[in-house]
Amino acid sequence: MxxxxxxxxxxxxxxxxxxxxxxxxxxxxxSIVDTDVIAHGMTAPDGPAMPAIAAEFGAAFVDATGAMDRARMRELVFRDAGAKARLEAILHPRIRDAALAAAASAMVANPGSYxxxxxxxxxxxxxxxxxxxxxxxxxxxxxxxxxxxxxxxxxxxxxxxxxxxxxxxxxxxxxxxxxxxxxxxxxxxxxxxxxxxxxxxxxxxxxxxxxxxx
The missing domain is CATH 3.40.50.300 (P-loop containing nucleotide triphosphate hydrolases)
Structure with missing residues (x-):
């Protein structure tokens, strides 16, 4: 919940x-909790999801800055449902936990809001x-x-x-x-x-x- x-x-x-x-x-x-913003942070240089992404998909999907190569990954998951599921298995639990934590913090900081x-x-x-x-x-x-x-x-x-x-x-x-x-x-x-x-x-x-x- x-x-x-x-x-x-x-x-x-x-x-x-x-x-x-x-x-x-x-x-x-x-109080807005944006899962796109959270996902972007997860896959930014040295983002918390990057070690798992590199291990699952290989170095070819990590760009020179250490971020996920979004264009390459987008092309892969668009044509490969299995790859999409593997990426989601990495990202979705992390995004969910971060979103719920952000919501809890927002309620403390702004208790009169929703x-x-x-x-x-x-x-x-x-x-x-x-x-x-x-x-x-x-x-x-x-x-x-x-x-x-x-x-x-x-x-x-x-x-x-x-x-x-x-x-x-x-x-x-x-x-x-x-x-x-x-x-x-x-x-x-x-x-x-x-x-x-x-x-x-x-x-x-x-x-x-x-x-x-x-």
């Missing part, structure tokens, strides 16, 4: 605007659902999603579609969500949706805190 009595799991497909939404919640006082775990693969992982009280999905139209990723990452449409196909479908993500933010319009529309959910989550946080105290 989560380290906090009430916690939200934030997810969404590539280009949906998860980071923007997380930043908006943070500006309103929520935790949002930003987990891109929340639905795919299967285990995160049991650690959060509610799942919040950031959603947008497919063509909006494709256009954003093409512009942001300078990728051709076919490659963006391949990345999207490797994630759970939009329908699966929406079916698993308790709450949805639609990110098709501008910032003002997004802010209004975040305001509404932040107020709702604050109410739930107080309710869960009261039950937890009992």
């Amino acid at each position: 989560s380290s906090a009595p009430f916690a939200v799991g934030l997810t969404g497909g590539i280009g949906s605007g998860k980071s923007t939404v997380a930043d908006m919640f943070a500006a309103r006082g929520a 935790v949002i775990y930003a987990v891109p693969l929340l639905i795919e992982s299967g285990t995160w659902r049991a650690r959060v009280t509610r799942v919040l999905a950031v959603d947008c139209d497919e063509q909006v999603q494709i256009a954003r990723v093409m512009a942001r990452n300078n990728l051709p449409e076919a490659q963006v579609r391949a990345i999207m196909a490797a994630q759970v479908s939009r329908a699966q993500r929406l079916a698993a969500a308790d709450d949805v933010i639609v990110n098709n319009a501008g910032i003002e529309d997004l802010e209004a949706q975040v305001d509404r959910l932040h107020a709702f989550y604050q109410q739930l946080r107080c309710k869960f805190a009261g039950n937890f105290a009992e």
Whole structure:
């Protein structure tokens, strides 16, 4: 379970605007625990996962700085499901433990807040659902999603579609969500949706805190 009595799991497909939404919640006082940031630290130069990655995949997957060679690893796991599973077996337990520790620290530092775990693969992982009280999905139209990723990452449409196909479908993500933010319009529309959910989550946080105290 989560380290906090009430916690939200934030997810969404590539280009949906998860980071923007997380930043908006943070500006309103929520404590954000970003598993992508944690994963990046795990695989940075001399990161805690690097010895296991080097032992499992070999020196070819470690770059000159001592970090994981992300491009090489991305190419491998994209075509080899076994390699993907081996990498996840190394990273996922470490990321989970670090995320729960970060949430516990956030609750001590900011006890009047609630935790949002930003987990891109929340639905795919299967285990995160049991650690959060509610799942919040950031959603947008497919063509909006494709256009954003093409512009942001300078990728051709076919490659963006391949990345999207490797994630759970939009329908699966929406079916698993308790709450949805639609990110098709501008910032003002997004802010209004975040305001509404932040107020709702604050109410739930107080309710869960009261039950937890009992």
